[in-house]
Amino acid sequence: xxxxxxxxxxxxxxxxxxxxxxxxxxxxxxxxxxxxxxxxxxxxxxxxxxxxxxxxxxxxxxxxxxxxxxxxxxxxxxxxxxxxxxxxxxxxxxxxxxxxxxxxxxxxxxxxxxxxxxxxxxxxxxxxxxxxxxxxxxxxxxxxxxxxxxxxxxxxxxxxxxxxxxxxxxxxxxxxxxxxxxxxxxxxxxxxxxxxxxxxxxxxxxxxxxxxxxxxxxxxxxxxxxxxxxxxxxxxxxxxxxxxxxxxxxxxxxxxxxxxxxxxxxxxxxxxxxxxxxxxxxxxxxxxxxxxxxxxxxxxxxxxxxxxxxxxxxxxxxxxxxxxxxxxxxxxxxxxxxxxxxxxxxxxxxxxxxxxxxxxxxxxxxxxxxxxxxxxxxxxxxxxxxxxxxxxxxxxxxxxxxxxxxxxxxxxxxxxxxxxxxxxxxxxx
Amino acid sequence: xxxxxxxxxxxxxxxxxxxxxxxxxxxxxxxxxxxxxxxxxxxxxxxxxxxxxxxxxxxxxxxxxxxxxxxxxxxxxxxxxxxxxxxxxxxxxxxxxxxxxxxxxxxxxxxxxxxxxxxxxxxxxxxxxxxxxxxxxxxxxxxxxxxxxxxxxxxxxxxxxxxxxxxxxxxxxxxxxxxxxxxxxxxxxxxxxxxxxxxxxxxxxxxxxxxxxxxxxxxxxxxxxxxxxxxxxxxxxxxxxxxxxxxxxxxxxxxxxxxxxxxxxxxxxxxxxxxxxxxxxxxxxxxxxxxxxxxxxxxxxxxxxxxxxxxxxxx
Numbered sequence: 254x255x256x257x258x259x260x261x262x263x264x265x266x267x268x269x270x271x272x273x274x275x276x277x278x279x280x281x282x283x284x285x286x287x288x289x290x291x292x293x294x295x296x297x298x299x300x301x302x303x304x305x306x307x308x309x310x311x312x313x314x315x316x317x318x319x320x321x322x323x324x325x326x327x328x329x330x331x332x333x334x335x336x337x338x339x340x341x342x343x344x345x346x347x348x349x350x351x352x353x354x355x356x357x358x359x360x361x362x363x364x365x366x367x368x369x370x371x372x373x374x375x376x377x378x379x380x381x382x383x384x385x386x387x388x389x390x391x392x393x394x395x396x397x398x399x400x401x402x403x404x405x406x407x408x409x410x411x412x413x414x415x416x417x418x419x420x421x422x423x424x425x426x427x428x429x430x431x432x433x434x435x436x437x438x439x440x441x442x443x444x445x446x447x448x449x450x451x452x453x454x455x456x457x458x459x460x461x462x463x464x465x466x467x468x469x470x471x472x473x474x475x476x477x478x479x480x481x482x483x484x485x486x487x488x489x490x491x492x493x494x495x496x497x498x499x500x501x502x503x504x505x506x507x508x509x510x511x512x513x514x515x516x517x518x519x520x521x522x523x524x525x526x527x528x529x530x531x532x533x534x535x536x537x538x539x540x541x542x543x544x545x546x547x548x549x550x551x552x553x554x555x556x557x558x559x560x561x562x563x564x565x566x567x568x569x570x571x572x573x574x575x576x577x578x579x580x581x582x583x584x585x586x587x588x589x590x591x592x593x594x595x596x597x598x599x600x601x602x603x604x605x606x607x608x609x610x611x612x613x614x615x616x617x618x619x620x621x622x623x624x625x626x627x628x629x630x631x632x633x634x635x636x637x638x639x640x641x642x643x644x645x646x647x648x649x650x651x652x653x654x655x656x657x658x659x660x661x662x663x664x665x666x667x668x669x670x671x672x673x674x675x676x677x678x679x680x681x682x
Numbered sequence: 683x684x685x686x687x688x689x690x691x692x693x694x695x696x697x698x699x700x701x702x703x704x705x706x707x708x709x710x711x712x713x714x715x716x717x718x719x720x721x722x723x724x725x726x727x728x729x730x731x732x733x734x735x736x737x738x739x740x741x742x743x744x745x746x747x748x749x750x751x752x753x754x755x756x757x758x759x760x761x762x763x764x765x766x767x768x769x770x771x772x773x774x775x776x777x778x779x780x781x782x783x784x785x786x787x788x789x790x791x792x793x794x795x796x797x798x799x800x801x802x803x804x805x806x807x808x809x810x811x812x813x814x815x816x817x818x819x820x821x822x823x824x825x826x827x828x829x830x831x832x833x834x835x836x837x838x839x840x841x842x843x844x845x846x847x848x849x850x851x852x853x854x855x856x857x858x859x860x861x862x863x864x865x866x867x868x869x870x871x872x873x874x875x876x877x878x879x880x881x882x883x884x885x886x887x888x889x890x891x892x893x894x895x896x897x898x899x900x901x902x903x904x905x906x907x908x909x910x911x912x913x914x915x916x917x918x919x920x921x922x923x924x925x926x927x928x929x930x931x932x933x934x935x936x937x938x939x940x941x942x943x944x945x946x947x948x949x950x951x952x953x954x955x956x957x958x959x960x961x962x963x964x965x966x967x968x969x970x971x972x973x974x975x976x977x978x979x980x981x982x983x984x985x986x987x988x989x990x991x992x993x994x995x996x997x
Binding site: 496566568573574575576579580581606608609612613620621625651655657658660662664668 | 698
């Protein structure tokens, strides 16, 4: 099968995928977890527990009308933190749980509920970036009468990361999950997007899929894994970046969401652990783990044998568009799909020079923008011009800054431009 | 719980290692075959011209930057590269002081007054070349004639202009034109060597294929049409491709990054228009070296051509 693709982007010197993909290892539950009560877009969950409360594995600790949050450890509530700083900088309430040593019997409140109820009470949120509660996503799909469901099996940067490992090891569950999601979203057709380069690892996948689901191999170019480019590669359709694929009748959900949906609906298991890829300095090839939500990054890094002392930068996501964080003691939340480690020697401190109008950024921009103009307008304070040149169509994939011979931090300038324009807009209201 | 040793900065956290100096180094490498061929065919005068041009370009740039209290940028190799490209389109006999005037104009009027390399609207090399050509036309056409072709003491394009196509075809074989066994500027005569350099730049992805290819196509198709259908004596399109600076124009002048368009459509229109204008100036204009004028003139259209961009995703 030929890999579908898009124009622009980067054919990166991606680390040669290992001969054998690393299996999804289950990291033993830590002694202690911190669970922020907001791990999704929308309102914060209200805490349902008090300090000292005894918790079973999977019991509800937070709830809002579209999302729920669960105890990923059985034990007791050690502390209720009112303003815990997330990696994004936002401060939200958090529950810290002291484990009791073993999991014990799991909470059974999900039994007997309808599928949609199970989806709500499983605490599923979708994707490694947008974090929309799956219930809300399904409702949106129904409202827009979407025709097409696309399951995203691509991971930023790594072909042999945890998403490929999950597709390899849990093909049957994922296939069941896709069927469940297809029924719930009322979609007529379903596609499963995977990297063409990952197909050698995915021997049993095609057989596991029902006939109604098409396997779609895509290119390994960066940023193929983004919704916009999956849609344009598979359906040859585009939608304004400020809107959503549902507007053109397409719902995109993650392969891990499909797995979670199968676990919730068929086995009454809530969303308690997250698949993550650990890569970068200190590991030879990506390590793939299943980690209890709320485990600290430090413990995860120690588990795979990374010495935390020489770490210069810890990135949630890939090296091209992941977010650098300020602390190793942040917990794994539902939006963490990858940890990328750089040693102090690998951290770059670029010295930008004048733009030479080489146009390299224009050639790689998958959104067909003029990044050097957007960045230059923002740097010079000409925000009206940045807006007129579609700055909000930028998906901040980082391709432009990666190729820039003048080392201009274009993503940073574009983010500045967007935030200034957004605050001007809200002031104008 | 903040770890003070963790660096927090916006993505991307890795870089291609592209740099301005890297691009310039590629261009210098690409110029090498044609430059060495120039030494081979015209002698050590070529080294003299290149040395004066490169050293003075770097010196003028450093002096201007010192005087205006700006950072010195000679390490990005852009001044040295511009100096060498200018030398490539000067005759081997040109007096030293003429070169100094050329590089002074190139560095100061060509780019520093606009804010330095990157902000220049025109190709500084061509600005300097046009000033020299206008001011010192005699010095700009004193040739060294390669040994085994003494019958003609002028460059092929001048012969075409003055004596017509049949005369030119009689004295310059395609092999001479292609290999560069003719009178001409020191690094411009050999289409073969320039083509090797150009292919190197394309292979390294330092230049985009759109401008050089559409430029060559513009020259070839336009001159070809007149040669086939035109009413009157016109040189054949291969003559136009291999003589008069077409190759150096395509790969080293029209591709000047700051002054050429960046959008795919813009680049192709730029190349085609510059190619056609080159042919027009050669066939009906006053000067033999229409290529250089045409490329300079087209950079006036760059801001407009950059407006012809593909539709933004989803719009």
